[in-house]
Amino acid sequence: MRQGIPNRVVADELGVPRGTIGWWRHEDRKRRGEIFERPNDCPKCTSRTFDHQAYAYLLGLYLGDGHIISKPKQHHLSIFCADAWPGLIDEAETAMRKVMPKPSVQRRQKNGCAEVKSYTKHWTCMFPQHGPGKKHDRVIALEPWQQWIVDAHPWKFIRGLFHSDGCRVTNWTTRIVAGKPKRYEYPRYLFTNKSDDIRKLCSDTLTTVGVQWTTLARGSDPFNISVARRASVALMDKHVGPKY
Incomplete structure (x- = not known):
């Protein structure tokens, strides 16, 4: 076991429960005065290079439908996706x-959606926006290193945002042509989020890639960003696309 052979392999070889192997390993470290440190591949703590494009996309997902639970004995990042x-x-x-290959990743089925979870306390290093309460009740601002990644991969960030809190829909309207009403249909992208800060991150990034957008209010709540211009929708179709 001191050679780093996984508990699972040792348990299978000896025919004993994995928990027993874990206890033996714990007692062995205790006798030798060795302090156990869980393997860590956090890019912020180890200065390890990581996939910036994947991070930009994951950042968009987190700001939309993600959260981090950080308790003394429980740390995980959760992203919720509809079935x-x-x-x-x-x-x-x-x-x-x-972004972080070592932590365990699991899927937990819920009513109408799946929760994708990754277990490590170091997700708070990668998402310093984590904090108590709802995102729209606190300030959400990117750190300089995060903004640098978003600037380098804006479409990945936009894709993550729209894959979480956005959609592609078909709108329609009618016009009178030759004295008769005629129906016209056109595609539109919508991003909906209660956080003013997150909507601004979205709209600012859309502007940098040349997408024209407007604020679409429902009632008195301006929680929606709309992309309906034909050229801008074409850009969104090329880089984001509908959910699948």
Whole structure:
């Protein structure tokens, strides 16, 4: 075991429960006065290089439908994806594994959605926006290193935002043509979030890539960013696309 052989392999070889192997390993370290440190591949703590494109996408997902639980004995990042979009569930898991490969990643089925979870306290290092309460009740601002990544990979960030709190819909309207009403349909992208800060991050990034957007209020709540101009929708179709 001191050679680093995993508990699972030792347990299978000896025919004993993995928990027993874990206890033996713990007692062995205790006798030798060795302090156990869980393996860590946090890019911020180890200065390890990591996949910036995957991080930009994951940052968008986190700001939309993600949260971090950080307690003394429980630390994990959760991204929630509707069952209707299995491709997004796969992408969320892939992005987590690319940013930090060592932590365990699991899926937990809930009513109508899947929770993709990655277990390590170091997600708070990667997402310093974590804090008590709801995101729209506190300031959300990117740190300089995060903004640098978003500036380098704006479409990945936009894609993450729209894959979490956005959608592509078909709107319609009618016009009178030759004295008769005629129906016209056109695609539109919408991003909805109660946080003024997160909406500004979205709109500022859209502007940098040449996408024209407007604020669409429902009632008195200006919580929606709309992209409806034909050229801008074409850009969104090329780089973001509908959920799948």
